[in-house]
Amino acid sequence: xxxxxxxxxxxxxxxxxxxxxxxxxxxxxxxxxxxxxxxxxxxxxxxxxxxxxxxxxxxxxxxxxxxxxxxxxxxxxxxxxxxxxxxxxxxxxxxxxxxxxxxxxxxxxxxxxxxxxxxxxxxxxxxxxxxxxxxxxxxxxxxxxxxxxxxxxxxxxxxxxxxxxxxxxxxxxxxxxxxxxxxxxxxxxxxxxxxxxxxxxxxxxxxxxxxxxxxxxxxxxxxxxxxxxxxxxxxxxxxxxxxxxxxxxxxxxxxxxxxxxxxxxxxxxxxxxxxxxxxxxxxxxxxxxxxxxxxxxxxxxx
Ligand SMILES: CC(C)(COP(=O)([O-])OP(=O)([O-])OC[C@H]1O[C@@H](n2cnc3c(N)ncnc32)[C@H](O)[C@@H]1OP(=O)([O-])[O-])[C@@H](O)C(=O)NCCC(=O)NCCSC(=O)C[C@@](C)(O)CC(=O)[O-]
Numbered sequence: 001x002x003x004x005x006x007x008x009x010x011x012x013x014x015x016x017x018x019x020x021x022x023x024x025x026x027x028x029x030x031x032x033x034x035x036x037x038x039x040x041x042x043x044x045x046x047x048x049x050x051x052x053x054x055x056x057x058x059x060x061x062x063x064x065x066x067x068x069x070x071x072x073x074x075x076x077x078x079x080x081x082x083x084x085x086x087x088x089x090x091x092x093x094x095x096x097x098x099x100x101x102x103x104x105x106x107x108x109x110x111x112x113x114x115x116x117x118x119x120x121x122x123x124x125x126x127x128x129x130x131x132x133x134x135x136x137x138x139x140x141x142x143x144x145x146x147x148x149x150x151x152x153x154x155x156x157x158x159x160x161x162x163x164x165x166x167x168x169x170x171x172x173x174x175x176x177x178x179x180x181x182x183x184x185x186x187x188x189x190x191x192x193x194x195x196x197x198x199x200x201x202x203x204x205x206x207x208x209x210x211x212x213x214x215x216x217x218x219x220x221x222x223x224x225x226x227x228x229x230x231x232x233x234x235x236x237x238x239x240x241x242x243x244x245x246x247x248x249x250x251x252x253x254x255x256x257x258x259x260x261x262x263x264x265x266x267x268x269x270x271x272x273x274x275x276x277x278x279x280x281x282x283x284x285x286x287x288x289x290x291x292x293x294x295x296x297x298x299x300x301x302x
Contacts, residue, residue: 004228012046017237027061040272048079050086066093097137100124107150128169140166141175146183156194181211185221205229215250235277236289251290
């Protein structure tokens with residue numbers, strides 16, 4: 001199978017990457033991180049999450065971040081919105097895109113957003129209608145598409161069912177997420193081929209956490225079956241608070257190094273992403289979780 005000549009990389013570090021950090025990160029650090037990523041050339045950055053601050057305290061600065069980042073024309077700044085309260089906050093914050101986020105497993109849906117899959121779709125219905133009325137782009141995200149920390153196996157048909165429901169709500173793009181990083185290439189290809197029967201493949205994305213070190217292989221395998229949109233997290237930051245032990249998304253630096261090596265265009269400057277990864281890692285007081293990021297940074301030191 002041929003690989004795509006160009007892929008879209010959605011940078012989720014400022015949200016998925018930081019949401020799990022225990023120490024409160026000042027808004028100005030989050031703002032500088034987003035601005036650095038804007039300068040690196042991303043056309044889509046997930047910068048905020050309008051959820052309960054009791055559930056995810058780190059995202060309580062989302063309104064300030066969205067207000068003070070330097071917006072570049074043509075760049076989509078996204079925010080998670082699980083319900084109408086979140087959507088109203090996202091409209092006030094002038095989000096370019098809102099993300100409704102469900103799960104392919106009942107157990108994770110309950111743990112993450114405190115409702116069943118069916119209830120979440122009903123909650124999302126109002127959010128989707130309001131987003132469309134306000135001409136805001138709508139993305140859907142499906143957690144645990146390759147396995148659930150609570151129920152284990154997740155059938156591809158379960159993922160396809162949620163894709164169908166999100167399609168009916170009018171999603172412009174749908175993320176197939178490996179929340180706990182358990183996916184491996186053959187399984188990933190099977191799930192991607194199954195869900196591509198429910199939704200245009202060019203608007204499906206792969207969101208891979210790297211807990212078992214499989215994310216880059218899974219990205220390659222996804223490209224082989226036609227996926228050309230991927231999420232990643234600068235410095236390999238992150239993990240979902242409701243998936244114990246889940247590490248961060250695959251690092252953006254590793255993904256860009258892979259794409260550059262394959263001659264696949266991303267429009268993003270790897271060196272600037274390495275700078276951003278080193279910036280946030282220094283603030284957090286720990287090394288980046290990125291092989292390519294750390295190797296490039298070390299090489300600079302000579
Ligand atoms: C979804 C809820 C709010 C439902 O929580 P709930 O308890 O069912 O909602 P509620 O309506 O009963 O409200 C409870 C409290 O939350 C407040 N509230 C209610 N909604 C909002 C809101 N939008 N923004 C701010 N506050 C809100 C509401 O005002 C109330 O405040 P109180 O009266 O107790 O002071 C809750 O379960 C929640 O916030 N969960 C957090 C989910 C989350 O952020 N998870 C991590 C992101 S998802 C993820 O990382 C996975 C992903 C996307 O990356 C893909 C992958 O890898 O899998």
